[in-house]
Amino acid sequence: MHLLATTNGGLESVTADELDELLGLDAAVHHRGVVEFDGNHEDVYDLHYRSRTCHRVMEVLVDAPVEELEDVYDRTREADLAAHLPSSDFGVVGTRHGSHEFTSVDVAERVGQGVIDGYREATGERLPVDLDDPTVRLEAYLYDDRFTLAIDLTGDSLHRRPYRVCEHDAPLRGTLAYSMLRIAGYGAEDRLVDPMAGSATVPIEAALAATDRPPRPDLEPALDALPRYDGAAFRERRAAHESRSPDLAIEARDRREKWRRCARVNLEAAGFEDAVEVVDADARTAAVEADCVVTNLPFGIRVSEDLRALYADFADRLREGDVDRFVALTTKPELLPMEPVERYDIPYGRIDAAIVAYEP
CATH class of the missing domain: 3.40.50.150 (Vaccinia Virus protein VP39)
Structure with a gap:
């Protein structure tokens, strides 16, 4: 499956080197602050407790060229949404770069409608929308004519370290x-x-x-809510990980x-x-x-x-x-x-x- 990982903008090559070192993954820059690579479910589980440069890991649902805004809706609706999404509320974050006659908000709206219509066509059920605290978070990227839709597997960002009890005036991630x-x-x-x-x-x-040691030993990623993932398997792998002294x-x-x-x-x-x-x-x-x-x-x-x-x-x-x-x-x-x-x-x-x- 095709995956994305978000990281600090400008340091995509550092994250690519880490992914190669950890799991032998061959990552390339998708756009600033995001790398793309092919992996499997075990890679997803391992990255959530081993990666120290990634912020979020996402599975790609759509990656296709588009010419106009309605193509964003069509490509979303045509995706195999029922296989990837649970019967739960969802929200969409849209990001657009390039010359277009519409905004990032428009991209998110058309993706959201495509999800609702495509899921209802496949299951007969209408998914509820929650833009504030959704069970499932979707990221929609439109860079020039490349449209990528991905499902967030992480939930709470990996950069939020639990040891950060006392904050500096100029905190460093x-x-x-x-x-x-x-x-x-x-x-x-x-x-x-x-x-x-x-x-x-x-x-x-x-x-x-x-x-x-895992940098986020407290993390409970979004895997439990997703039909193709096993949160228990992630926790077992993390618990079996041995640190050094x-x-x-x-x-x-x-x-x-x-x-x-x-x-x-x-x-x-x-x-x-x-x-x-x-x-x-x-x-x-x-x-x-x-x-x-x-x-x-x-x-x-x-x-x-x-x-x-x-x-x-x-x-x-x-x-x-x-x-x-x-x-x-x-x-x-x-x-x-x-x-x-x-x-x-x-x-x-x-x-x-x-x-x-x-x-x-």
């Missing part, structure tokens, strides 16, 4: 933090330092990856006691309070020795200090220290006086940001 760790080439045997750790998202994601060398540094306390709260929630060291250190002055340095640099939005001086002083500490690889999320990569070896441009909320990798 766990999926984004893990993607940065992949870009840094982090492995369980490496010494990792986050010199501006805040609420410790990067150190916790590193510890989860190094121990191979390597010796970790991870430091969460911050110069502010407020965020060190926050980091400790989240580390305890994740079960790593004794595995990750929380250190009082100023990135402008503290020496750095690590295989990987991965951090979310201050953007300047809530920081009053001179960013140029902060970035320059921190870069000096990196060059003076013993660091193999440095990866940062920043809106001001030009302020780092180093030449990056990799760069990924990403949206960060409504801000344009970049993940940049260096070899100091």
Whole structure:
């Protein structure tokens, strides 16, 4: 079957590499923030407890060219809806890109009507609609003349990590933090330092990856409601998964006691309070020795200090220290006086940001 996975925009290649590493899946970019690949039910179950970069996993119901809005309705109505949808309420999220004489709302409306009419033709039953909290969530994408309709298998997004008890003023998604760790080439045997750790998202994601623990152990995906999936089989596979117990060398540094306390709260929630060291250190002055340095640099939005001086002083500490690889999320990569070896441009909320990798 054909599947989609949503992820952080601009990092589709990182997710594709993860899917290949985990399950040997050959993923390609469907559009920004979404990859597509072929897989089976076991792949779906495994991705819901093993993937660290995906937000949602979806099964494709329709993937066809269209010329006008009514084609969206026709392709939806012709799909084998009765085999994929339960007798439950549903909702449609529409996304449209390109030059069209209609909106994303129009796409969602025509898909919804196509679902109602096609399901009623097949079963004699009219499915109810719930746009606020549907049992079944459908995603409709129209990119130029390509129409793709998929059923959400995940429910609550995989990026919502349960250890996020204490939130930073500028929170970093766990999926984004893990993607940065992949870009840094982090492995369980490496010494990792986050010199501006805040609420410790990067150190916790590193510890989860190094121990191979599921990032969403609390997840109850939408599989139980869907006729072609077995929620019990997913839970059995997750319960049988075995984690590792390597010796970790991870430091969460911050110069502010407020965020060190926050980091400790989240580390305890994740079960790593004794595995990750929380250190009082100023990135402008503290020496750095690590295989990987991965951090979310201050953007300047809530920081009053001179960013140029902060970035320059921190870069000096990196060059003076013993660091193999440095990866940062920043809106001001030009302020780092180093030449990056990799760069990924990403949206960060409504801000344009970049993940940049260096070899100091």
